[in-house]
Amino acid sequence: ATERTLSIIKPDATRRNLTGKINAKFEDAGLRIIAQKRIQLTKAQAGEFYKVHAERPFFDELTTFMASEPVVVQVLEGESAIAKNREVMGATNPAEAEAGTIRAEFAESVGENSVHGSDAPETAKEEISFFFSGLELVG
Ligand code: CMP
16 A cells, blocks of 8 residues: 655764765655655754653663754655665664665664664654644645
């Protein structure tokens, strides 16, 4: 079925001017970018977005990093978009990511791993509405 998923191009990637190269990977995989904006998160907003990880030892590092520089938030649409996006991103830890994936090519570490993508339909819905109103999704 056609799905929508929330993607974030993280500060390590925006800093290195990789937005276009990462978007090309999504588009080459058949995902359509139906909404996109470049924003600067506050640490509090990053904490709200990643609240499921609040008790993890890396939470402070994660939220500090996500607020350190601009991010590009986007909605990707396509057939099985959630799984397809996760395939294109590769494993969370770039050392374990398959060749050709975004994280294998661009990520610097498990923390600074260039992209985020929703992991399931319910979280995709929540994460999309965290950043976008319905009017901003133009499929
Ligand atoms: P993401 O898909 O954005 O969801 C949570 C993020 O936490 C994850 O990608 C990683 O970037 C980050 N993360 C996971 N494990 C660690 C870790 N051990 N140290 C720092 N960050 C981590």
